[in-house]
Amino acid sequence: MSVEDTSLENNDLPKDISHVNGMYKNWFLDYASYVILERSVPLIEDGLKPVQRRILHSLKDLDDGRFHKVANVVGHTMKYHPHGDASIGDAMVQLGQKDLLIDTQGNW
Amino acid sequence: MAENQYTEDNIRSLDWKEHIRLRPGMYIGKLGDGSSSDDGIYILIKEVIDNSIDEFVMGNGKTIEVSIRDKKVSIRDYGRGIPLGKVIDCVSKINTGAKYDSKAFKKSVGLNGVGTKAVNALSSYFKIQSIRDEQTKLAEFESGAVTNDAPIESSSLRKGTKVSFIPDHGIFGNYRFLNEYVEKMLWNYCYLNTGLTILYNGEKFYSENGLRDLLEQNIDSKIVYPIIHLKGEDIEISMTHSQKGYGEQYYSFVNGQHTTQGGTHQAAFREAIVKTVREFYGKNFDAVDIRQSIVAAVSVKVIEPVFESQTKTKLGSNDIGPGMMTIRTFINDFIKTQFDNYLHKNPETADLLLKKIIEAEKERKALAGVRKLAKERAKKANLHNRKLRDCRVHYNNPKDERRLDTTLFITEGDSASGSITKVRDVNTQAVFSLKGKPLNSYGLTKKIVYENEEFNLLQAALNIEDGLEGLRYKNVVIATDADVDGMHIRLLLITFFLQFFPELIREGYLYILETPLFRVRNKKETIYCYSDSERVDAMNKLGKKPEVTRFKGLGEISPNEFKHFIGKDIRLEPVIIGKKMSVEELLSFYMGKNTPERQEFIIDNLRFENDKELEDNLNT
Numbered sequence: 001m002s003v004e005d006t007s008l009e010n011n012d013l014p015k016d017i018s019h020v021n022g023m024y025k026n027w028f029l030d031y032a033s034y035v036i037l038e039r040s041v042p043l044i045e046d047g048l049k050p051v052q053r054r055i056l057h058s059l060k061d062l063d064d065g066r067f068h069k070v071a072n073v074v075g076h077t078m079k080y081h082p083h084g085d086a087s088i089g090d091a092m093v094q095l096g097q098k099d100l101l102i103d104t105q106g107n108w
Numbered sequence: 109m110a111e112n113q114y115t116e117d118n119i120r121s122l123d124w125k126e127h128i129r130l131r132p133g134m135y136i137g138k139l140g141d142g143s144s145s146d147d148g149i150y151i152l153i154k155e156v157i158d159n160s161i162d163e164f165v166m167g168n169g170k171t172i173e174v175s176i177r178d179k180k181v182s183i184r185d186y187g188r189g190i191p192l193g194k195v196i197d198c199v200s201k202i203n204t205g206a207k208y209d210s211k212a213f214k215k216s217v218g219l220n221g222v223g224t225k226a227v228n229a230l231s232s233y234f235k236i237q238s239i240r241d242e243q244t245k246l247a248e249f250e251s252g253a254v255t256n257d258a259p260i261e262s263s264s265l266r267k268g269t270k271v272s273f274i275p276d277h278g279i280f281g282n283y284r285f286l287n288e289y290v291e292k293m294l295w296n297y298c299y300l301n302t303g304l305t306i307l308y309n310g311e312k313f314y315s316e317n318g319l320r321d322l323l324e325q326n327i328d329s330k331i332v333y334p335i336i337h338l339k340g341e342d343i344e345i346s347m348t349h350s351q352k353g354y355g356e357q358y359y360s361f362v363n364g365q366h367t368t369q370g371g372t373h374q375a376a377f378r379e380a381i382v383k384t385v386r387e388f389y390g391k392n393f394d395a396v397d398i399r400q401s402i403v404a405a406v407s408v409k410v411i412e413p414v415f416e417s418q419t420k421t422k423l424g425s426n427d428i429g430p431g432m433m434t435i436r437t438f439i440n441d442f443i444k445t446q447f448d449n450y451l452h453k454n455p456e457t458a459d460l461l462l463k464k465i466i467e468a469e470k471e472r473k474a475l476a477g478v479r480k481l482a483k484e485r486a487k488k489a490n491l492h493n494r495k496l497r498d499c500r501v502h503y504n505n506p507k508d509e510r511r512l513d514t515t516l517f518i519t520e521g522d523s524a525s526g527s528i529t530k531v532r533d534v535n536t537q538a539v540f541s542l543k544g545k546p547l548n549s550y551g552l553t554k555k556i557v558y559e560n561e562e563f564n565l566l567q568a569a570l571n572i573e574d575g576l577e578g579l580r581y582k583n584v585v586i587a588t589d590a591d592v593d594g595m596h597i598r599l600l601l602i603t604f605f606l607q608f609f610p611e612l613i614r615e616g617y618l619y620i621l622e623t624p625l626f627r628v629r630n631k632k633e634t635i636y637c638y639s640d641s642e643r644v645d646a647m648n649k650l651g652k653k654p655e656v657t658r659f660k661g662l663g664e665i666s667p668n669e670f671k672h673f674i675g676k677d678i679r680l681e682p683v684i685i686g687k688k689m690s691v692e693e694l695l696s697f698y699m700g701k702n703t704p705e706r707q708e709f710i711i712d713n714l715r716f717e718n719d720k721e722l723e724d725n726l727n728t
Contacts, residue, residue, distance in 0.1 A: 019288070019686030020602065020613070023620075024698050027595035033715040034592040082660060 051091045054080040056101065067105055124202040125252035128229035132279060135226040138512060141281055143680055145289040145616050146368070146421065149275050152230065154293060155223035156183045156271050161297060161364060163187025164304050169268060173307045174294065176285050179274055180233075186268040189240035192260050196247050199224045199236050199271075200254070224271070228252050230280075231273035240267045251276060288684050293366075295325070300364050300407055319346040319405040322359060327403055329692050333460040338446045342428070343439065345377070347404035349464050352692060355575060355611050356399050361407040362423050368615060371416065371423025376436040377406045380443035385465070387444075388451050388458070393465055400468035410435065471553075478558045495562070496569045497529050499538040502580045504571065510536055516569065516581040517621065517674070518542060520588040520597050523663025528587065531671040538581065540569050545597055549604045550699035557608055567609075576611055584612065585680060587621040589661040602683060603699050606691055613683055622679040623665065627657045638679070 042049050048056070058076040062068050074088045081088055095101055096108045128135055132148060136155075140147025153174075160172045160183060169186030176182075190198050202225050228234045229252035237246040244263035248256035275283060291313075294306050298315040299322040306313040315321040320337040323346050332349040350357075360367045360374040367374070381402070382395045411429030416422040428438050451458040503514045513536040519525040525541035532539065547560055557563050571578040586601055588594035598620060605612050612618055624636035628646040635650070637643040647654055659665050665673070673679070685691060697706060 019684050020606070020691075021686055021694050023602070023683065024599060024694060027599050028698050029710070029713050029715050031592045031596040031599070032710045033713075036710070036714065037716055 049091070051077075051081055051083075051088060052095055055088065055092050055095060059102070067103075124225065125200075125229045128226050129251065129276075129279065132226070132230055135222060136230070139280055140283070142283040142285055142289075143619075143682055145292065147283070148230070149280055149283050149285060150289055150293060152227045152273065152275055153181055153183070153290065155227050156181075156273075157294075157297065158223060158364070160185035160187060160269070161301060161304075163269075164301055170303060171305045171307065174290075175309050176290065177309075179283075179285070180272060181274070181285075182270065182272040184268060184270040186266055189267045189269050190236075190238040192238060192240065192243060192245040195236060195238050195245045196254065196257065199228045199234070199247070200249065200252060201225070225252075227271075227273055230276055232276040232278070233272075233274040235270075235272045237270045239263055239265045239269075286682075295322070296361070296366050297364070299405075300361055319344050319359075319407060322346070322405050323348060323403055326359070329690065331403075332464045333457040336447070336450055336457070338442075338450065340442050340446065342409040343442050344407045345404065345443070347381075347402060349461065350401045350403050352401070355401070355609065357401075357403045357611060357614070359405040360423075361405075362413050362420075363409055364407075365413075365420050367415075367421055367423050369416075369422040372426060372435050373406060373408050373410075373423050373439060376439040377404070377443070379436070380440045381447070383440070384443050384447050385461070388448055389462060389465075394469065394472070397465050397468040397472060400465075400472075406439075408435070408439070475555060475558075478555050481558070493565055493569055495540055495542070495565045497525070497539045497541075498569075499533075500535045503582045504578050504580050512582050514538075514581045515583040515585055516540055517585050517587045518566070518601065519662065520594060521661070521663065524587065524589065524661060527662060527665060527667045527670045528674060530667040532674065537674065538569075540566060542597070542601075545593070546600045546604065548600055548699055549607050550695050552607075554608055563604065570612075572609055572612065576615065576617075579612075579617065582617070583619055583680070584617050585619045585621045587623070587662065589663075590623055590625050591660055594661075599698065603695060606685075606695060610685075610691070613685055616682060616684070618683040619680040620683060621674070622681055623659065623662060623673050625659060627659065627669075628654045630654045 038050050040049065043053075046053070055073065055077050057080065058073060059068075062073065062076060070089065070092060074085050074092065077088050077092075078085060092102070093108060096104045132139060136148040136151040137146060138148060140149070142149050153176075157172065157174070160169070163169050163185055164172070164187070166187070168188050171186055173184040174182070202222060228249055231249070232251060234249040234252075235246070236249075237244060242262055242264065243260055244265065245260045246256070246258040247254060277283075291308065294308050294313050295315075298304055298306055298313045299318050302315055302318045304314070317337065318339075320335050323335050327348070327350055330351040332351055335346055335348045337346040338344070356378075358370060358374055358377075360370055360377070362371070362373060378395075378399060381404075382393075382398050385398050386393060408428070410423070410425055411432070412425075413423060414425040416424040423435075426434050426436075428435050451461070499514065501508045501510045501514055503511045505511060515536060516538045517525075517528050517532075518540045519528060520542055522541055522543070525539045528537075528539050542562060546562055547556070549556055549560075549563070557567055567573055569580070570584065571580045586598055588597045602613070602618070605618060622638060624638050625640070626637040626643040626646075628635045628637060628643060628650060630650045630653070633650060635646040637646050643656070647656065657664075662670075697703075
C-alpha cells in the first residue's frame with residue numbers, strides 16, 4: 001500500500017474570497033458606471049439626462065392639450081424612473097426654468 | 109480493535125465518539141460554516157497540524173504538506189510517525205498521547221490527547237497512515253468508527269504521518285473552506301516555527317525571521333522606525349509604530365496558539381512597553397500616547413497554560429508555570445532589559461519613537477476639546493441612541509451564552525430597518541439605521557468621528573472608542589440594498605472603518621449581508637435569486653410565465669420573507685483585508701481626490717447592463 005498522491009481527483013480548491021480591494025473595485029465600478037450612464041451625464045444624441053428624457057416622455061403620454069399639474073407629471077414619470085419623487089421634481093423644475101421645452105404656469 | 113466483540117472497551121469508545129458529536133463545542137469551540145476564522149472546520153485542521161508541528165519542534169521533518177480539495181483535507185508530515193501498533197489508539201481512544209510526561213512537549217498547547225480524536229469523530233471520512241522503519245499502517249474511519257483496519261505492510265516511503273479527513277456535513281452543515289483563513293493560519297505556524305516549510309496546495313510557506321516577517325507582511329502603511337525584533341528564552345517579540353492608523357494592533361501567541369483576544373501576556377506586554385519607554389526617556393508620557401498606532405507581535409511559551417475560553421483565544425494564566433514567576437514579571441523583566449538595551453544601542457530609533465509619541469500627544473490634546481463635547485453628547489446617546497434598536501444580549505458580557513450570536517445590522521434608510529426590526533431575534537440582533545449616505549471620511553482626522561453625528565452614534569453603539577475590548581456585537585453586518593447606491597454606501601462605511609477602526613475589519617468582525625435580487629415564482633414554487641444568472645436559470649426552470657419581482661431595496665422585501673434572509677440561512681460575506689496591498693493606496697485611489705488615473709480607470713472599465721446579451725449567453 002502506498003500513500004496516495006496528494007493531487008486528488010477533484011480540483012475544487014477552497015473558495016478564494018474577494019478581499020477588500022476586490023470589493024472596492026467591484027462596487028466602485030458598479031456605482032461609478034451607473035452614475036455616469038444613468039444619472040449625471042447627458043447623452044450625446046439629444047443632450048438629455050435620463051431623468052429629463054423620462055419627464056418629456058411622460059409629458060407626451062399625458063398630452064391632451066391642457067396644462068397638467070406638476071405633481072401628476074412627477075407621479076407619472078415615476079413609472080419610468082426608479083428613484084424618488086423629489087429627484088424628479090427637481091429635475092423638472094430645472095427643465096422648466098430653461099423655458100425651452102416646458103410650457104410653465106405659476107411659480108417655477 | 110475488536111470490532112464485533114461486545115466488551116467494556118467498546119462501550120467506552122462509543123461514548124467518546126458520541127460525546128464529541130453531541131457536544132462538539134467542548135472540543136472545537138463553535139461550529140460555523142467557515143465564514144469566520146474561528147469556525148470549527150479550521151480548528152480541525154489546526155488540531156492535526158499541531159501534532160505535525162510538535163514533530164517539527166522535536167527536530168523531525170522540516171516540511172509539512174497540506175492540501176484541501178473538494179472539502180477533503182490532507183496533512184502529511186515527515187516526522188517520526190506514530191508507532192504502528194498504536195495508530196488506531198492514537199486517533200480513536202480519548203486521552204491517549206505521548207505528551208503526558210515527555211518534558212519537551214510540556215510547552216505545547218494540546219496536552220490532553222483529545223485533538224485528533226475530535227477530528228476523527230467529527231469527520232464523515234478519516235484516514236490515517238503512519239510510516240516508520242520501512243513499514244506502514246493505515247486505518248480508515250467514518251464518524252469515528254473504524255471501517256478499514258489494514259494490516260502492517262512494508263513500505264519504501266519516507267517516514268511520517270499522513271492524515272486525511274472530510275468534516276461531517278451532518279455536523280457542520282453546508283460549510284466551505286476560505287483560502288484566506290487557511291493561509292493565515294499556516295503563515296502563523298511558519299512565523300512561530302522558523303525553518304519550517306509548509307506546502308499548501310503546492311504553494312510554499314516559509315519564514316526566515318519569525319515574528320519580524322509577520323509584522324512586515326501584515327503592516328500596510330509606512331512604519332516610523334525599523335521593526336524591533338527581540339528574542340529570549342520562551343519569549344519572542346517584534347514591534348514597531350505605524351505612521352498612520354489609530355488604535356493598537358497586537359498579534360499574540362501562547363505556545364503557538366494565536367490568542368486573538370489577548371489575555372494576561374498581552375496585557376503584561378502593553379504595560380511593560382509603557383513602563384520601559386517612560387523610564388528610558390525619563391518622562392511621564394500618557395500610556396495612550398506611547399501605544400498609539402503600535403503594531404506588535406508577542407509569542408510566549410507557558411507551561412500548562414490556562415485559557416479563559418474553550419477556543420483558547422484568551423490567555424488566563426497568571427504564572428508561566430506551576431510555582432514559577434508570574435507572566436507579568438517575566439515579560440516585564442524581559443522588555444525592561446532587552447527593549448531598553450535596544451533603544452540605547454539604536455539612538456535613531458529612540459529619536460523616531462520619541463517624535464512619534466510627542467506627535468500622538470499633540471493630536472490627542474487637539475482632540476480633547478472635541479471629545480469632551482462628544483462625550484457629553486454620547487452620554488445622551490447611551491441613554492437613548494435613537495439610530496439604534498438594541499438587542500438584549502451583548503458580546504462584551506462574557507457571562508451570556510449567546511454572546512457569540514450577537515449581530516448588529518447597519519441598514520440603509522428606515523424602510524429596510526423596519527423590516528429587519530420586525531422579524532429580528534430581539535435577543536441577539538440589533539439594528540442601526542443610517543439615513544442617506546454617510547460622509548466620505550477619507551483623509552479626515554479622527555475629529556470627524558466625534559463631530560459627525562451619525563459616526564458618533566455608530567461608534568457609541570459599537571462601543572469601540574477605546575478599542576475592541578468593549579465591542580458589543582460579535583458580527584457587524586452592513587445590510588444595504590443590493591443596488592448601486594447600496595454599493596456606494598458599503599464603500600463609504602468600509603472606508604470609515606478602515607480609517608478609524610481598522611482592527612474591526614482585521615479581526616474579522618465586519619460582514620456584508622447578501623440579500624436576493626430577484627424573486628421568481630409561480631403558483632407552486634418560489635425561488636430567490638442572488639444574481640442575474642441565477643434569475644435566468646430560475647426562469648427557465650419554472651417554465652412559462654413566472655412572476656419575477658426585482659427587489660430594488662431591502663424595503664421591498666416583506667418582513668416575513670426577510671426572516672429567512674437573516675435567520676439560520678443568513679448569507680454573509682466577510683470583509684477581509686488582502687495581504688498584498690496597501691489600504692492607504694486603495695483608499696486614496698477610490699475615495700480620494702478625483703485623479704486623472706481614476707477617470708481613466710472608470711472609462712476603461714465602464715460597466716453597462718445588457719439583459720438580452722446575458723440571456724443569450726446563458727441559453728447557448
